[in-house]
Amino acid sequence: MARSMDPLAKKIFKGVLVAELVGIFGAYFLFKKMNTSQDFRQTMSKKFPFILEVYYKSIEHSRMYGIREQDQEKWLNSKN
Numbered sequence: 001m002a003r004s005m006d007p008l009a010k011k012i013f014k015g016v017l018v019a020e021l022v023g024i025f026g027a028y029f030l031f032k033k034m035n036t037s038q039d040f041r042q043t044m045s046k047k048f049p050f051i052l053e054v055y056y057k058s059i060e061h062s063r064m065y066g067i068r069e070q071d072q073e074k075w076l077n078s079k080n
Contacts (some may be wrong), residue, residue: 031055041071 033040034055044052056068 031058035059038071042075044073045071055077 034044034052041052059067
């Protein structure tokens with residue numbers, strides 16, 4: 001005999017599943033936005049530098065180098 005989950009357990013399971021899906025899609029869209037917009041990366045560097053550092057590490061892990069340096073050079077030149 002198969003036992004069904006009680007209603008509270010089903011609600012908790014669905015809530016956790018929805019939260020995970022929202023997190024996955026949120027991370028995807030955040031990465032996509034950072035990957036396509038240098039201005040957005042500059043905003044992230046001011047507000048959430050630890051998230052930008054994770055982005056740079058993931059890009060460098062995939063052997064795409066130079067993005068961090070390009071950003072720093074542009075941001076330094078824009079200050080002058």
